[in-house]
Amino acid sequence: MRILFLGDVVGRSGRAAIAERLPHLRLAWGLDFVVVNGENASQGAGLTAEHAKVILQAGADCVTLGDHSFDQKDMLQFIEQEPRILRPINFSKVAPGRGVKIFDATQGRKILVTQVLGQVFMKRPFDDPFSAVETILKTHRLGGAVQAALVEVHAEATSEKMALGHWCDGQASLVVGTHTHVPTGDAQILPQGTAYLTDAGMCGDYNSVIGMDKLEPLRRFITGMSSGRFMPAEGPATLSGVFVETDDRTGKALKVRMIREGGRLEQAAP
Known part of the structure; x- marks a missing residue:
């Protein structure tokens, strides 16, 4: 299965890049399933x-x-x-929606997608991400009910994301981090066959401070004072994420590659 994951969409620029580029990428790359993190797509905070x-x-x-x-x-x-x-599975026990779902992909194949929030350096304590993910992956095993499984780790600390990647190794097709809006360069296949990337980066304007117009973040860093809310930068966006190809029989990764499409960070296609 050929799977594309795209990192946090930021503001109007990120939405425009998704609308303009994703339909072509689905066809050109023969994608079977696409997951997009959209939590910053509306004015840089949340999703309408x-x-x-x-x-x-x-x-x-x-x-x-x-x-x-x-x-x-x-x-x-x-x-x-x-x-x-999907919202994070460990967000709140009373939150609406769901944190995990088995989707239909092409050719009758099934893919599990779930998202979990980290605990380290986050603004409020969320439930334990390790036990939450373990329960899901043990219930829906690769090569059984699902042909692929994608775990998104929405977290601040790189160490926590890496630990979760190793915790899931052999039980998920892909573990990918989000939240920092800064793409990492460590795409790899872990020893037991799980593709891993610490952070997918953002789908937004990289001539910015993590997707926001530079003026207000700079003012706050330099003066310690605020004069307004953060506003998303509106220059050309780069689609950032990860591409993985999996074995339908085992669900494990065969190939993994970081994606930088358009904007300031563009690179070659997979």
């Missing part, structure tokens, strides 16, 4: 129903959220209506 529809119509099979899952209040209701949107 309208903008979720834009990402899904562009070719995403699943849209994930994160610690900003419900910053846009209409998502509280929309996530109950749209099964292709």
Whole structure:
């Protein structure tokens, strides 16, 4: 199975890049399944129903959220209506929506997608991500009920993401980190066959401070004072993420490659 995961979509620029580029990429790369993190797609904080529809119509099979899952209040209701949107499985026991789902991919194959929040350096303590993921992967084993399994780790600390990658090794097709908006260069296949990338980066304007217009973040760093809210940068966006090809029999990774499409960080196709 050929799977594409794209990191945090940031603002109008990121949405435009998804709408313009993703339909072509699905065809050109023969993709079987696409997951997009959309939690910063609406004004850089959260995701509205309208903008979720834009990402899904562009070719995403699943849209994930994160610690900003419900910053846009209409998502509280929309996530109950749209099964292709996932929030973190350990977000809150009373949160609407779901944190895991088995999706239909091409040729009748099944893929499990789940998202978990880290605990280290996050603004509030979430439930243990390790036990949450373990329960899911033991219930839906690779090569059995599902032909592939994707675990997204929405977390701040690289060490925590790496630990979760090794924890899932052999039980997931891909473990990929999000949240920092900074792409890492460590795409690899772990010893027991799980593809891994510490952070997918963002789908946004990299002439920025993690996707935000530079002026306000610089002012706060230099003066310690705020004069307004952060606003997403609106220059050309780069689609950043990871491509993985899996073995349908075992669900394990055969190939993995970082993706940088368009904008300032463009590189060759997989």
